[in-house]
Amino acid sequence: MSEVMGLKAKLGLNVFKEDKEFHIRIKPGREKDERLKKAVIVCPSGLYSANDAGDVEISVDGCLECGTCLIACGEEVLEWHYPSGGAGVQFRFG
Numbered sequence: 302m303s304e305v306m307g308l309k310a311k312l313g314l315n316v317f318k319e320d321k322e323f324h325i326r327i328k329p330g331r332e333k334d335e336r337l338k339k340a341v342i343v344c345p346s347g348l349y350s351a352n353d354a355g356d357v358e359i360s361v362d363g364c365l366e367c368g369t370c371l372i373a374c375g376e377e378v379l380e381w382h383y384p385s386g387g388a389g390v391q392f393r394f395g
């Protein structure tokens with residue numbers, strides 16, 4: 302019988318190469334926008350979080366480039382593009 306891996310363990314198999322610049326940014330002045338709270342819930346990697354001041358922050362290291370946050374929040378609050386060639390996620394399914 303094979304061992305069952307949890308989500309975090311599976312995500313931990315992926316490799317992430319840093320890009321020259323972040324491929325996702327919260328637009329300036331939108332950190333408290335209610336739409337960003339959806340990203341905190343839907344991001345499968347858990348990269349969005351709200352700080353004590355109520356600002357939503359993102360750490361792009363670990364991004365799966367799925368686009369879910371952009372669909373949930375919209376282009377009015379997020380700048381989103383794929384990383385440049387050779388950077389970003391390399392999937393290593395366990």
Ligand code: SF4
Pocket residue numbers: 325343344345346347348363364365366367368369370371
């Ligand atoms: S693209 Fe996907 S994995 Fe990356 S931050 Fe958005 S929701 Fe999270």
